Amino acid sequence: MAVHNYIRQRFFPHLWCPGCGHGTILNNMLRAVDELGISKNDLVMVSGIGCSSRISGYVDFHSLHTIHGRALAYATGVKMSQPRLNVLIPMGDGDALAIGGNHFIHACRRNMDLTAIIMNNRIYGMTGGQFSPLSGEGILCTTAPQLTIDRSFDTVELALASGASFVARTTSFHVREITKLIARAIQHKGFSVVEILSQCPTHFGRKNKLGDASNMLEFFKKNTTPFGSKAKQDNPELIERGIFRELDIPDYCADYERTIQKAQKGKSS
Amino acid sequence: MKKQKKLKEYRINREWCKGCGICVHFCPKDVLELDQDGKSSVIRPDDCIVCGFCERLCPDLAITIIPEEQEAA
Numbered sequence: 001m002a003v004h005n006y007i008r009q010r011f012f013p014h015l016w017c018p019g020c021g022h023g024t025i026l027n028n029m030l031r032a033v034d035e036l037g038i039s040k041n042d043l044v045m046v047s048g049i050g051c052s053s054r055i056s057g058y059v060d061f062h063s064l065h066t067i068h069g070r071a072l073a074y075a076t077g078v079k080m081s082q083p084r085l086n087v088l089i090p091m092g093d094g095d096a097l098a099i100g101g102n103h104f105i106h107a108c109r110r111n112m113d114l115t116a117i118i119m120n121n122r123i124y125g126m127t128g129g130q131f132s133p134l135s136g137e138g139i140l141c142t143t144a145p146q147l148t149i150d151r152s153f154d155t156v157e158l159a160l161a162s163g164a165s166f167v168a169r170t171t172s173f174h175v176r177e178i179t180k181l182i183a184r185a186i187q188h189k190g191f192s193v194v195e196i197l198s199q200c201p202t203h204f205g206r207k208n209k210l211g212d213a214s215n216m217l218e219f220f221k222k223n224t225t226p227f228g229s230k231a232k233q234d235n236p237e238l239i240e241r242g243i244f245r246e247l248d249i250p251d252y253c254a255d256y257e258r259t260i261q262k263a264q265k266g267k268s269s
Numbered sequence: 270m271k272k273q274k275k276l277k278e279y280r281i282n283r284e285w286c287k288g289c290g291i292c293v294h295f296c297p298k299d300v301l302e303l304d305q306d307g308k309s310s311v312i313r314p315d316d317c318i319v320c321g322f323c324e325r326l327c328p329d330l331a332i333t334i335i336p337e338e339q340e341a342a
């Protein structure tokens with residue numbers, strides 16, 4: 001199948017736990033790449049550290065597995081040196097918004113043409129279940145035995161406020177939407193943020209008695225609704241999915257190129 | 270004439286399947302079950318409507334569905 005042409009099959013079965021949503025995100029992200037018909041040689045995947053970040057080891061693109069929280073900084077370097085390449089940056093919620101939070105808001109602000117995919121399972125999966133800035137209140141984690149008291153970031157609102165020009169959200173249950181939104185995000189010229197709610201049955205699910213992976217997917221099915229739907233007005237608790245912003249504004253590399261030309265003109269005259 | 274997809278072949282990579290049960294749980298036609306080894310297996314292939322949901326949901330990329338294009342009767 002097409003999807004299998006884009007992976008390093010020698011590393012399968014992969015290391016993710018049974019029922020981990022990160023695998024489903026990989027599955028449907030590869031379909032987006034396949035639909036767009038992008039050559040493997042024109043794709044770079046840059047990731048940090050985390051269960052989610054391991055995704056870069058499984059794809060047969062150019063890949064960089066870097067350090068925790070810094071994937072966007074490396075991706076910025078790749079894009080500045082090779083603007084023609086498509087750069088995908090999958091990140092965990094901790095990687096992107098805890099240790100990497102500052103890189104995230106400034107990448108949004110700069111509007112560099114990168115595609116950030118936030119695989120949000122609301123916990124630090126890799127290190128055994130500590131809470132993250134996306135856990136929200138009342139969650140049982142190894143670092144909050146009496147339940148969390150921190151309020152959560154809203155990834156979409158944070159990205160919008162920081163100036164990202166494409167902002168979308170879906171879940172690991174809404175598989176066709178993953179493909180559609182990632183394809184749109186890759187095609188978008190500017191900084192794209194696609195948040196995908198994902199399940200970590202091993203830590204988040206087990207500690208919070210949410211049942212198995214299927215039960216966690218049922219939660220995404222029942223508690224989300226398309227952006228702007230009437231259901232949201234009736235039940236404000238629902239999480240919205242879809243595209244929240246798609247703005248055509250100059251991206252950083254285009255502005256940088258113009259700056260170079262301006263400087264060179266100055267020299268020759 | 271309307272084309273209707275029919276199942277030609279259903280492949281489950283037993284080396285990759287981790288038995289999470291997601292495909293079994295969400296198949297709209299109850300085509301799949303976990304066998305005694307805890308691996309997904311096709312129990313009612315004739316009921317499969319080739320919707321592809323199981324293939325896309327599988328976190329382990331273990332399912333491949335090969336449809337057969339057929340003229341609807």
Ligand SMILES: Cc1ncc(C[n+]2csc(CCOP(=O)(O)OP(=O)(O)O)c2C)c(N)n1
Nearest residue numbers: 050051052068092093094095123124125126
């Ligand atoms: C600089 C640094 N600090 C801390 C760690 C330990 N660490 C590894 S992964 C991780 C968080 C993983 O959570 P997340 O990014 O949400 O991804 P997940 O594993 O849940 O997919 C942490 C704190 C590290 N590797 N490097």
Ligand code: SF4
Nearest residue numbers: 016017020051125200
């Ligand atoms: S610990 Fe959680 S996030 Fe990590 S592989 Fe297992 S289920 Fe996935």
Ligand code: SF4
Nearest residue numbers: 286287289290292327
């Ligand atoms: S979803 Fe995939 S890994 Fe899970 S039981 Fe089905 S085939 Fe196996």
Ligand code: SF4
Nearest residue numbers: 296317318320321323
């Ligand atoms: S393709 Fe659809 S009907 Fe057929 S086994 Fe998969 S989920 Fe069930």
